[in-house]
Amino acid sequence: MCYWNLKLGFPFQRIPHAMGIVLCRVWRKVVRPGDIVIDATCGNGHDTLELAKMVCADNASGYVYAFDVQEDALANSSYLLDQHLDSVQRKRVKLLRLCHSQLEKIVGETAVRLVTFNLGYLPGGDHTVITNVDTTIQALQASSNVLQPGGLISVIAYVGHSGGREEFEAVMNFAANLPTREWICSQHEWVNRPLSPRLILMCKR
Numbered sequence: 483m484c485y486w487n488l489k490l491g492f493p494f495q496r497i498p499h500a501m502g503i504v505l506c507r508v509w510r511k512v513v514r515p516g517d518i519v520i521d522a523t524c525g526n527g528h529d530t531l532e533l534a535k536m537v538c539a540d541n542a543s544g545y546v547y548a549f550d551v552q553e554d555a556l557a558n559s560s561y562l563l564d565q566h567l568d569s570v571q572r573k574r575v576k577l578l579r580l581c582h583s584q585l586e587k588i589v590g591e592t593a594v595r596l597v598t599f600n601l602g603y604l605p606g607g608d609h610t611v612i613t614n615v616d617t618t619i620q621a622l623q624a625s626s627n628v629l630q631p632g633g634l635i636s637v638i639a640y641v642g643h644s645g646g647r648e649e650f651e652a653v654m655n656f657a658a659n660l661p662t663r664e665w666i667c668s669q670h671e672w673v674n675r676p677l678s679p680r681l682i683l684m685c686k687r
C-alpha cells in the first residue's frame with residue numbers, strides 16, 4: 483500500500499517489518515469488534531488504522547484513542563485515516579496531541595482491551611522527538627491500570643538508536659515485575675538479527 487508523507491512530500495511504501503506482522507496477528511487474537519483500544523504512539527497512523535478496522539468491523543462501535551506529541555504525526559495519521567476509513571469509522575478514532583503518560587486522564591474508567599506502543603521516533607520525521615524511559619514507564623503504569631482482564635499491552639522497542647537499548651531494558655524490567663498472578667509477560671526477537679525490533683507482550687489475566 484502506498485501512503486503520502488506530508489512532511490517529505492513524496493509517496494512512500496510501507497513495508498511492515500516482520501515483528502509488526504507477528505504483532506498484528508497477536509492483536510487479532512485479542513481485539514474484538516466494539517472494543518476500546520489505545521495507540522500510545524500513533525506516528526504516521528498505520529497501527530491506528532489497523533486497530534480502527536478491527537474495532538469497527540461488522541459496524542461495531544469500537545473506539546481508538548491515539549496519542550502523539552508531534553503535530554506532523556497527527557497530521558499524517560489524520561490524512562491516512564481519512565483515506566482508508568468511512569466517515570462513521572473515522573469518527574471512532576480520537577487523535578490526541580498529548581504525551582501517552584496522560585492516557586489515564588483521557589480514558590478515565592473506560593475498560594480498555596489493548597494498549598500498544600511503537601517506541602522511538604517518527605519514521606520520515608524529526609528524529610530528536612523520541613520516546614524516553616520516564617514517560618514510557620509512566621504510560622505503561624497507566625496502561626496497566628486501565629487495561630481490562632483479558633487485555634494486552636504490546637510494546638515494540640528498538641535497540642539500534644541512542645537510548646533505545648536503555649528504554650527496551652526499562653520496559654523489560656517493568657514487565658518482569660508485574661505480579662505473576664495477574665500478568666503473563668513475554669519477549670520476542672529474531673535471534674540471528676542482533677538489532678532487530680523487540681516485541682514485549684503483557685497479557686492481563
Ligand SMILES: C[S@@+](CC[C@H](N)C(=O)[O-])C[C@H]1O[C@@H](n2cnc3c(N)ncnc32)[C@H](O)[C@@H]1O
Pocket residue numbers: 522523524525526527528529530549550551552555580581582583600601602603604605611612613614617
Ligand atoms: C516509531 S513512531 C510510531 C509509528 C506508528 N506506530 C506508525 O504506525 O506509524 C514513535 C512515535 O512516538 C511519538 N512519541 C514520542 N514521545 C511520545 C510521547 N511521550 N507520547 C506519545 N507519543 C510520543 C513520536 O512522535 C513518534 O511519532
